[in-house]
Amino acid sequence: MSVARALLAVIALGALAPAAAPAAPARGDAVRLNEGLPPGFRRPQVVVYPLLDQRALAIEGEPDGQRAAPEAWSAFLDELRAARNLAIEMPGMTVRAISDDLGYRRALELALAAAERGYRDYRDVRLDAAADTLREAVDTFVKLEHHVVAPREVARAALTAGLALLESGRPVQAERAFRRALLLDPSLRLRPGYDLPRAIEALDAARRGLLTDGPPAPDDFSARTPMSPHQAGAYVLRARALPGRLEVVIRSAGGVSVESQPFGADPADAGSRLASRVRACLPFGRMPRPEGHRSKLFLEGGFDAYAFAENPVEAFPNVGVAVHVSWVAAPHLSLDFHGSISNGERDPQEHLRRDIATARTAFGTGYAWSDERFRVHGLLAVEVATMSAVVLTTNPACKFFGEDDEVPDVLCDRDQDIDTFDRVWLVGPAVSVGGSMRLVDQIFLSLRVTAATYLVESDDNGFGVPIGGSVALGYRLF
Amino acid sequence: MHRLLFATLLPLALAGCGSEREFSGVWRQMPCDEGPASPDCSDFVYELHIGRYGDQLTGIVVRYVYDRSGLDSFQRPKECGCFFIEGGVAEGDEMRFRLHDATTPRYPQPDTLDSDLGCQTGQFSTTCAGRRFRLEGDDELMAGETVCGCPAGQADCEEPPGLPVAFERVVGQPRTECYERRGIEQ
Numbered sequence: 001m002s003v004a005r006a007l008l009a010v011i012a013l014g015a016l017a018p019a020a021a022p023a024a025p026a027r028g029d030a031v032r033l034n035e036g037l038p039p040g041f042r043r044p045q046v047v048v049y050p051l052l053d054q055r056a057l058a059i060e061g062e063p064d065g066q067r068a069a070p071e072a073w074s075a076f077l078d079e080l081r082a083a084r085n086l087a088i089e090m091p092g093m094t095v096r097a098i099s100d101d102l103g104y105r106r107a108l109e110l111a112l113a114a115a116e117r118g119y120r121d122y123r124d125v126r127l128d129a130a131a132d133t134l135r136e137a138v139d140t141f142v143k144l145e146h147h148v149v150a151p152r153e154v155a156r157a158a159l160t161a162g163l164a165l166l167e168s169g170r171p172v173q174a175e176r177a178f179r180r181a182l183l184l185d186p187s188l189r190l191r192p193g194y195d196l197p198r199a200i201e202a203l204d205a206a207r208r209g210l211l212t213d214g215p216p217a218p219d220d221f222s223a224r225t226p227m228s229p230h231q232a233g234a235y236v237l238r239a240r241a242l243p244g245r246l247e248v249v250i251r252s253a254g255g256v257s258v259e260s261q262p263f264g265a266d267p268a269d270a271g272s273r274l275a276s277r278v279r280a281c282l283p284f285g286r287m288p289r290p291e292g293h294r295s296k297l298f299l300e301g302g303f304d305a306y307a308f309a310e311n312p313v314e315a316f317p318n319v320g321v322a323v324h325v326s327w328v329a330a331p332h333l334s335l336d337f338h339g340s341i342s343n344g345e346r347d348p349q350e351h352l353r354r355d356i357a358t359a360r361t362a363f364g365t366g367y368a369w370s371d372e373r374f375r376v377h378g379l380l381a382v383e384v385a386t387m388s389a390v391v392l393t394t395n396p397a398c399k400f401f402g403e404d405d406e407v408p409d410v411l412c413d414r415d416q417d418i419d420t421f422d423r424v425w426l427v428g429p430a431v432s433v434g435g436s437m438r439l440v441d442q443i444f445l446s447l448r449v450t451a452a453t454y455l456v457e458s459d460d461n462g463f464g465v466p467i468g469g470s471v472a473l474g475y476r477l478f
Numbered sequence: 479m480h481r482l483l484f485a486t487l488l489p490l491a492l493a494g495c496g497s498e499r500e501f502s503g504v505w506r507q508m509p510c511d512e513g514p515a516s517p518d519c520s521d522f523v524y525e526l527h528i529g530r531y532g533d534q535l536t537g538i539v540v541r542y543v544y545d546r547s548g549l550d551s552f553q554r555p556k557e558c559g560c561f562f563i564e565g566g567v568a569e570g571d572e573m574r575f576r577l578h579d580a581t582t583p584r585y586p587q588p589d590t591l592d593s594d595l596g597c598q599t600g601q602f603s604t605t606c607a608g609r610r611f612r613l614e615g616d617d618e619l620m621a622g623e624t625v626c627g628c629p630a631g632q633a634d635c636e637e638p639p640g641l642p643v644a645f646e647r648v649v650g651q652p653r654t655e656c657y658e659r660r661g662i663e664q
Contacts, residue, residue, distance in 0.1 A: 349532035396536035396566065400529035405654050411536075411562055411578060 029284045033085060040288030043087035045234040048077065049148060050091040052240040054215045056186040057207055072246050072263055073239065075271030080278070085285045089234075098145045111140040115157045122160055127168035131177075134161035138180070142220065147184050155185030162206075163199050171202065178206035183218050215242065221249045222256045235282055246274055250281050257281055293331045297477040298436075300324040300446050304340040304360075306468020312392060312461075313347040318358060322470045324448070326366065326377065334366040336379050338432070338450070340470070350399055353391040353418070360385040360466070362430045362452070375436040375444070383430035383452045390421040390461045421461035428454035434469075442476040500617055501530045501573055504652055505645040506552055521601065522558060523551045524624075526611075526645060527652035528566075528573075535566025535575050538656045540586050543596045558597035559583030559604075560656040573620075576610040576627070585657040607632075613645065620645045 051073045080088050089097065098104055118134035121127075138158045141147055147154040162177030181188055182203075190200045210216075221238040236251040247260040259281065261274035304322035307315045320342025328334045344356035364381025393399060397412035434448030449469040457464075505526040523544045528537040541559040545551040561583060566575035581604060587594075595602060608627025613620040623640030 349534070351531075396529065396531045396534035397562070399531050400536040400652075401654050406657060408562065408578065411564065 029085070032284070032287075037084060037285075038288055041085070042286040042288070043085055044283050044285050045087045045089065046080070046237060046282060047089045047094055047097075047234045048080065048091050048237045049094055049239070052186070052218070052238070054183075054186045054240050055243050057182060057211055057215055058243055059187075062187070062189050072261075072267035072271035072274075073241065075268040076239070076246065076248075076275045076278075077271075079272045079275030083279055086279070086282060095149055099149050104144050104146075107140065107144050108146060111137050111144060111146065114140065118157065118164075119160060122164050127164040131161050131164040131168065131170075131173075134158070134164065135177070138184075142184075145220075151185045152188070155181045155188045158184060159188060159190075159203070162203070163196075166199055166202055167196075174202060175206050175209070178203045179210060182207055182210055183215070186215070215240075217247075217249060222251060237278065246270060248274060248278055250278060295330075295478075296328040298324075298326040298328070298444075298474050299477055300326075300472040300474035302446070302470055302472025304342055304468065304470045306342070306450070306466045308463045308465060309467050310462070310464035312463070313351040314349060316345045316347040316352070318342040318344045318356070318466070318468070320358075322472065324446070324470070324472060324474070326368065328368050332367055332369060334368045334377065334379075336362075336364055336366045336377075336381060336432075338362040338379075338381065338430075349394070351392055351394050353393060353399065354389065356390060356463075357388040358385060358466075360452075362432075362450075364430070366432075370436075373438045375438075377432075377434055377436070377448075379430075379432040381430045381432070383426075383428055383454075385426040385452075385454070385466075387424050387426065387461065387463065389423055390419075390463070392419040392421075392462075393417050421459055424461050425458040426454040426464070427456040428452055436474060444474045444476070446470075446472045446474050448472070499530055500571075501528055501535065501568055501620075502652070503528060504648050504650040505620065506648050508644040508646055509548075509551075522597075524643070524645075525552055527654070528563070529652060530566075530568050530573075533568050535563065535568045535573055537563045537566070538653060539563060539577055540653070541583065543601070553596075554587070556596035557586040558595055559602060560586040561609075562656055571616060572612070572614045574610065574612040576608060580604065580609045580627075581607045586653075588655070588657050590657065611643070612640075613643070615645075618647055 051070075077090060080086065081090070114133055115137035118130050118132075118137055121130035121133055134157050138154060138161065141154040141157065158177055158181035162174045162181060165171075165177055166174035188203075190203050192200055217238070217240060221240075233253065238249040238251065240247055245260050245262045247258060250257045250259065259274060259277045261270045261277070263270050301323050302321070303319065305317055305319045307317055309315075320340050322338065322340035324339075325337045326334045327336075339359075339361045341357070341359050344352070344358065346352055346355070360383060362379075362381035362383040364379055366377050366379035366381075368375060368377040370376075395412050395417040397407055398414060398417045401407045401412060403414065430450060430452035432448055432450040434446060436444045436446040438444045447469065448471075451467045452465070454464050505528065507523040507525070509523075521544060522541050525540040525542065526537065527540065528535060539561045540557060541561070542551045542553070542556045543558050545556065561580060562578035563575045564578035567573065583602060583604070585595075592602065606626035610625045610627055611622065612625075613622035615621055621642070621644040624643050625640045626638055628635035628637060
């Protein structure tokens with residue numbers, strides 16, 4: 001009994017071994033970068049949009065460009081580019097990705113046509129129609145991210161919509177349109193001497209209002225849904241330069257966060273610092289998974305044949321049908337079930353007076369090795385078997401004459417000369433080794449040699465230690 | 479591949495085949511004028527109902543009155559005793575056995591009266607104790623001798639010489655019944 005328990009423990013330990021494997025300790029990002037990234041390392045995709053320089057809002061008249069912001073921005077981009085664990089899409093690539101999109105180009109044609117209609121309405125002094133058409137065109141431009149590709153063009157449409165509203169006597173709506181135009185292109189200005197002074201003043205008032213309130217980030221900076229298909233699953237960086245600082249919005253499916261850095265005395269250092277903080281907000285990336293184990297399930301059906309090595313009569317074959325299920329749950333480790341139903345032939349002397357039917361089931365863990373064509377497997381299992389009633393006699397007269405025949409006791413005394421055993425139940429360890437060869441597709445031929453011994457018996461009928469084998473056709477289910 | 483399958487399945491297909499059942503069946507003594515002569519032919523002929531189990535042999539022997547006219551002797555009206563086989567042994571193509579209680583034949587049919595027998599009362603009983611058969615042959619024909627041994631307790635008696643006999647196999651199911659005398663008619 002103790003042997004059986006020990007075997008059960010071994011089998012259970014074998015089944016649980018993969019789950020109990022210790023995990024590798026975590027390592028820092030710097031260590032991993034220094035060690036080098038392995039092939040197959042999955043880098044987080046980071047999409048960087050062009051900088052929105054809102055410092056231009058503070059400039060009276062037509063801005064002539066600034067130096068500090070590009071220097072900090074360049075340092076920021078350089079620092080990001082140096083991060084080997086990130087797949088960076090730089091601003092130029094982002095603009096190209098947007099403009100190369102076929103859907104963008106098709107929709108842009110319609111939006112440009114709408115904008116052209118709006119300009120025509122404005123020139124023809126159909127101010128309400130012009131305002132509506134241009135506002136809708138700007139909305140479409142923004143949806144297409146055309147303001148990233150051509151900010152001045154979109155801002156000009158918003159500005160014209162504002163002019164139409166202003167001239168139609170709707171100054172509040174006009175100011176909202178001017179603000180929108182300035183957020184799209186902070187360097188947008190009207191030209192004194194060419195545009196209406198009232199319009200110049202209104203735009204300037206809107207500009208000063210944005211400065212007073214602090215220029216807000218455009219709505220699309222924090223949009224939760226990806227603006228373009230190529231952004232799916234990516235981390236999007238939207239940056240803007242404000243008076244005295246550089247601000248970056250990090251947007252992903254997981255949420256939105258903002259990092260800001262004053263320019264200080266050294267704009268390049270400020271850009272680098274900001275990039276470091278942004279990197280800290282981004283995931284490091286995923287190491288390639290070790291060669292993953294795919295569990296496999298093999299089903300077999302075939303024939304079983306064995307003989308009892310422990311036998312009160314001459315050895316005789318037992319032949320039957322068998323099924324085998326093997327689930328390779330972990331590398332080289334399988335959980336197996338074997339079942340068979342067999343019928344015993346008569347022994348040569350025919351001492352057995354009744355066929356023996358035996359049902360055997362075995363469940364255990366196995367070792368399996370396989371390549372593309374061949375597979376070898378071994379199995380250690382617990383077998384539970386049941387054997388039908390056994391009737392035995394060595395007396396030939398008891399074999400020849402029936403129960404109703406009148407036979408002298410001296411020739412056949414049925415009470416003395418015939419042994420009868422009822423159905424027995426048997427439990428014990430079983431081992432099996434075998435091999436398989438793939439024939440075609442997922443179909444394979446399997447040969448297996450098995451042996452078992454019974455440690456627990458409901459009655460001792462003299463039979464034990466079945467040794468034999470099976471031949472089966474199998475199918476790999478997955 | 480096919481050879482491998484064949485080599486695996488062939489032993490299974492052949493399992494159980496063998497000579498363990500050879501001699502099992504019904505054997506009749508050949509007529510005296512057609513086979514090796516037997517002096518017993520003048521009185522009786524024998525029908526063997528044999529079951530062989532490995533190297534062991536058992537069954538019954540039915541005795542008939544020999545019909546000198548040449549008609550078939552192996553008919554129910556000519557039955558004249560039934561004996562159990564005892565100590566039967568089969569080795570290769572040879573078998574030997576003796577009749578159990580050879581001096582007290584049993585009836586081949588149930589509820590038989592002596593008058594139903596094809597032999598006279600005097601013929602029914604026999605003084606031939608320990609009759610033995612030793613035969614050799616194949617699955618169709620067996621030849622050998624039968625010896626009338628000494629009665630029990632007379633081990634020092636002089637056994638007569640063996641008499642040659644020959645048997646041929648006939649189609650049929652061996653009989654397994656040999657009935658005691660009921661004492662209905664003495």
